[in-house]
Amino acid sequence: MINLAQRDIAHSLGKFVTTALGVGMLIGVVLSMIGIYRGMVHDAMIVPNDIGAQLWVVQKDTLGPFAENSRLHEDLKYSLRGFQGVKEVQPLTFQSIQLPHAIKPVRVFALGYDALSGYKPFVLNEGRAIQTPQKEMIVDDKTGFKIGDKIPLGHESYTVVGRSHKAVSSGGDPMVYLDLDEAQELQFLFSNEQIRNDRARGGVNSSIATVNAFAVMVNDEANASAVAHEIIRWKHQQVFTQKEQTDILTQNMIERSAKQIGMFTMILLIVSSVIISLIIYTMTMGKMKEIAILKLIGAPNSVITKMIVQQSLLLGILAFIGGNIFAHLLYDVFPKTVILLPMDAVKLFGVILVVSLLGSLSGVRSALRVDPSSAIGG
Amino acid sequence: MKHAVISVEKISKSYGSGESAVMAIKEATFEIFSGETVALLGPSGSGKTTLITMIGCITEPTSGKLTLNGNVMYDQKWTISDTRKIRRENIGFIFQSHNLIPFLNVLENVTLVPLMNNIAPKEANAHAKELLEYLGVGDKLDKIPSQLSGGQSQRVAIARSLANNPKIILADEPTAALDSERALSVMKLLRKLAHEQEVAIIVVTHDERMLPLFDRILRVDDGVVLEE
Numbered sequence: 001m002i003n004l005a006q007r008d009i010a011h012s013l014g015k016f017v018t019t020a021l022g023v024g025m026l027i028g029v030v031l032s033m034i035g036i037y038r039g040m041v042h043d044a045m046i047v048p049n050d051i052g053a054q055l056w057v058v059q060k061d062t063l064g065p066f067a068e069n070s071r072l073h074e075d076l077k078y079s080l081r082g083f084q085g086v087k088e089v090q091p092l093t094f095q096s097i098q099l100p101h102a103i104k105p106v107r108v109f110a111l112g113y114d115a116l117s118g119y120k121p122f123v124l125n126e127g128r129a130i131q132t133p134q135k136e137m138i139v140d141d142k143t144g145f146k147i148g149d150k151i152p153l154g155h156e157s158y159t160v161v162g163r164s165h166k167a168v169s170s171g172g173d174p175m176v177y178l179d180l181d182e183a184q185e186l187q188f189l190f191s192n193e194q195i196r197n198d199r200a201r202g203g204v205n206s207s208i209a210t211v212n213a214f215a216v217m218v219n220d221e222a223n224a225s226a227v228a229h230e231i232i233r234w235k236h237q238q239v240f241t242q243k244e245q246t247d248i249l250t251q252n253m254i255e256r257s258a259k260q261i262g263m264f265t266m267i268l269l270i271v272s273s274v275i276i277s278l279i280i281y282t283m284t285m286g287k288m289k290e291i292a293i294l295k296l297i298g299a300p301n302s303v304i305t306k307m308i309v310q311q312s313l314l315l316g317i318l319a320f321i322g323g324n325i326f327a328h329l330l331y332d333v334f335p336k337t338v339i340l341l342p343m344d345a346v347k348l349f350g351v352i353l354v355v356s357l358l359g360s361l362s363g364v365r366s367a368l369r370v371d372p373s374s375a376i377g378g
Numbered sequence: 379m380k381h382a383v384i385s386v387e388k389i390s391k392s393y394g395s396g397e398s399a400v401m402a403i404k405e406a407t408f409e410i411f412s413g414e415t416v417a418l419l420g421p422s423g424s425g426k427t428t429l430i431t432m433i434g435c436i437t438e439p440t441s442g443k444l445t446l447n448g449n450v451m452y453d454q455k456w457t458i459s460d461t462r463k464i465r466r467e468n469i470g471f472i473f474q475s476h477n478l479i480p481f482l483n484v485l486e487n488v489t490l491v492p493l494m495n496n497i498a499p500k501e502a503n504a505h506a507k508e509l510l511e512y513l514g515v516g517d518k519l520d521k522i523p524s525q526l527s528g529g530q531s532q533r534v535a536i537a538r539s540l541a542n543n544p545k546i547i548l549a550d551e552p553t554a555a556l557d558s559e560r561a562l563s564v565m566k567l568l569r570k571l572a573h574e575q576e577v578a579i580i581v582v583t584h585d586e587r588m589l590p591l592f593d594r595i596l597r598v599d600d601g602v603v604l605e606e
Contacts, residue, residue, distance in 0.1 A: 001493050002486050004479075011481035011522070293477050296436065297491050297538070298466025300459060373431045375477055376550050 004294075004303065005310035008287070019279055020315050024322020026272045027352065031327040032334070033265040034344045037258055039337035044170035044249040047111065048242065051092070051121045053215030054224045056240040057231060064238070065094050065213035066170060067248050072237065074184075074209040083230055085222025090119050091211040093183045096173065099143065099151050106143050108176045109169035112183020112211075121215070122177050127162030130179050138162040142174035154186050170253050172336040184208045269351065276319070276352075277359035280312045284363030288370055295372035308363045316356030320349050382445075383545050383578040384410040384433060389442030391428050402428040405442065406603035408596060412545065413576045415569050415591070417583055419606075420598035426582045427550065429598060433580065434469055434548050435461040447545045466495055470539025470577075472549035472568075476531035478523040484510065484534050485519040491542045502541070509537040513567065529560040536564070540571065547572075549581040553588070565591050 009016045047066075056065070057072070057080060064070025080089045093112035098105045113121050115130040122138060127147045130136045137158040139145045149160045158178070167175040178186070188208040190198070216231075216239075218224050228239040240248065284291075291304055324345060331338040391403040402425045410416050420426050431437040432444065435451055444451045447468055451461070465471075478487045485506055492502035510516045513533040515526075523531055532552060539547050549568065553561030565581075565588050572579045581592070589595060595606040 002482065002490060004481075007486065008481040289477075290479050290481075293479060295462070296434075296465070296471055298462045298464075298469075299490075299494060300462055303494065371436075373427070373436045376427055376431060376436075376471075376473060 001303075003310070004307040005314065008307065009311065009314065016315070017318065019283075020318035021322045023272065023276055023279065023315065023319035025326050026268070026275065027319050027323030027348070028326030028330070029323075030265060030268045030272060031323055031340060031345065031348060032330060032338060033261055033268060034348070035327065035331060035338035035340045036334065036336065037261045037265070038339035038341060038344070039334075040170075040172075040254045040257060040261070041250050042339050043168045043172055043337050044254055045246065046167055047109075047121075047169060047175065048245055048249065050123060050167065051090075051215050052217065053090070053245075054218045054242055055216035055228050055231070056242075056245050057089075057214040057216055057235075058212070058238045058240065060236055060238050062238060063248050063252065065092070066245075067252050070212050070238075071210055072212070072214065073207070074211050076235065076237070077214060079235065080214060080216060080231065083227060083234075085218050085227045086216055087219045087222075088119070088217040090114060090117065090121070090215040090217075091180060092121070092213050092215055093180065093187055093210075094212045095183070095187045096169075096171075097153070097176075097186070099145075099153065099176070101144060103144070106145075107173050108139070108143060109171070109173045110176045110178055110183060110186070112178045112180045112187070115179040122164045122167060122175070124162050125165035127160070129162060130177070131161075133179065133181065135159065135182065136161045136179070138164060138177040140164045140167045140174035140176065142166065142168065143176065156182075158182075166337065168337065170249055180211070184210065272352075273355040273359065276312075276316065276355050277362060280308070280315065280356070280359040280363045281366070283311065283315075284308055284367055288367070289375065291367045292370050292372050292375035295370060296375045301368055304367050305364050308367055309357065309360045312356040312360035312363070313353065316352045320352050381412060382409040383412050383447055384580075385443075385445040386433070387443040387445075389429075389432060389439045389444060391425075391432060391437065392440045401601050403432070403439070403598075403603070404601040408603060408605060410546075410578045410580065410594075412578055413573055414593045415572045415579045415581065417581055417589055417592040417595045418598060419583065419586075419589075419595055424598045425601045425603075426598050429603065430548050430550060430580065430582055433546070434471065435464050466491055467542060468545050470542065470544040470547040472532075472535050472539050472547060472552040474551040474554045476523065476528075476535040478531060478534055478538070480523050483520050483522050484515065484526070487523070487534060488537045488541045491538065495542060506537065506541055509540055510534070513537050529556055529564075532556060532560075532564055533567075536567065536571075540575070540577075543575075544577060547577055547579045549579065551582055551584065553583070553585065558587070561585065561588070 058064035059070035059072055062068040062070045074091050077089045077091050095110050097110050098107050120129060135156050135158045137160055139160050141163050145160050147160050151158045188210050218227050224241055231239045294304055327340060331340055386406055386408050388405045388407055390405050392399050392401045394400055418426050432439050438452050488506035489502040513536060515530050515533045553564050568579055569591050571577060597604050597606055
């Protein structure tokens with residue numbers, strides 16, 4: 001039997017492919033939106049994963065250090081190291097800063113860590129680690145700075161000695177890494193004028209030996225939850241396991257953004273479905289004369305239905321392929337990370353097949369209602 | 379011995395109901411035999427198309443009995459699928475405009491119906507080529523309808539109507555879009571086919587110059603069918 005769908009498409013190939021690519025661009029946007037959501041979750045976990053803590057010790061009654069402000073005395077690290085099962089304790093500071101750049105200032109998320117301890121809360125892509133106290137800095141390549149660049153920050157000028165690749169905060173800002181002492185100065189050291197004023201007011205100058213959190217690594221044989229329980233019991237601070245910190249980052253922090261993207265994706269999917277249905281319906285309406293002739297010469301309904309459904313599915317498949325190409329061409333252009341997972345594409349493919357099938361129903365319904373006598377006229 | 383391929387007994391068709399009802403065909407009765415060419419003549423709106431669509435199993439009559447090739451049509455047992463099958467296997471249609479499927483080439487247009495009748499592709503192709511050759515368009519097999527002239531398209535349409543070896547051909551003003559020379563040539567061809575292949579042909583026409591080519595003339599006037 002002649003494949004009518006195939007012949008019809010071949011007859012107006014340009015029109016069909018253009019339509020499919022148009023729908024494909026819409027599907028590409030849907031795919032990119034899903035990728036942006038995946039990227040948000042991925043970005044949120046980059047820093048905690050690089051830090052590699054099993055436990056996070058933060059200020060009591062806070063969700064620090066990412067979701068809420070947290071301040072702790074740095075010397076708490078000594079007593080934390082004394083807990084049974086604790087292998088390593090790393091004091092950390094976090095702050096958003098803006099670095100001057102030739103084109104425009106770059107907003108970054110700065111992580112201060114004890115560079116002398118040998119601990120490296122980053123993955124170095126090029127260059128070397130920080131050697132204190134030489135005002136050195138590691139930057140992510142997304143900042144646009146190169147190794148050897150001098151960056152004025154506070155009263156000092158920092159030299160870029162290493163670069164990481166695609167290390168960003170949960171907000172999508174590129175990371176920079178500083179030695180802890182220098183990071184503490186940047187965050188906690190008041191200006192001379194402020195210190196003088198505070199003294200005049202009878203206040204006490206606060207110490208800059210302050211950190212935002214401690215990353216605690218436990219021994220292999222130790223139970224992280226038990227260690228956390230002991231720290232809470234004796235030190236009266238908030239302790240999160242890595243899983244709890246992950247939940248805070250992926251549920252609390254990006255929940256609204258994720259919901260927003262989810263809603264937008266759903267709306268786009270509905271719009272795509274409506275457009276696919278309308279296109280299929282219009283395509284079918286454009287063939288009413290041919291359908292009437294087919295009925296008149298005795299074509300069974302199955303032949304007509306098959307033609308419409310096959311065209312709908314092919315339109316959906318072509319649009320999906322076009323959408324994938326579109327999304328893969330564009331994903332690197334987005335300022336924030338976009339992650340295109342094969343499983344998301346497979347699920348979307350399933351949705352598009354269903355939408356195409358449903359979309360063809362209105363076309364089939366109209367086609368089956370066509371009066372064959374309309375081909376005769378009169 | 380010629381036999382009645384089409385038997386129409388007191389067929390009527392009305393549209394609407396009550397006082398607004400319009401009788402398109404009023405108790406038409408006639409028979410058409412195999413190998414016979416019959417002209418259906420009448421002014422616009424007289425009911426010619428309604429009559430042809432009833433004979434073509436497209437429009438169900440309000441009353442009366444239609445027998446096609448021995449099968450009583452519109453009996454309660456007939457479904458849409460059955461009537462389509464009857465059309466596919468027994469009736470060929472030729473239209474005023476050739477009404478070929480624009481996305482199929484000449485050969486595919488002609489083989490479409492036989493293939494739907496489960497004729498083997500090789501056999502359907504051979505028969506279609508034979509018909510197209512006979513009708514003088516055997517060199518146009520790969521052309522699509524838009525690449526053919528009006529006369530060539532109408533010849534392909536005739537080939538399509540014959541591809542299923544029908545017992546009946548229903549033609550609705552098949553020469554209206556052709557110049558007089560080509561129109562005459564097409565009508566002569568239909569007459570020749572009717573006689574050679576024992577096909578009953580009903581042609582709706584306005585062109586009285588063609589009438590001598592028909593075996594019989596049925597005149598439809600205000601829904602009443604009269605034999606001349």
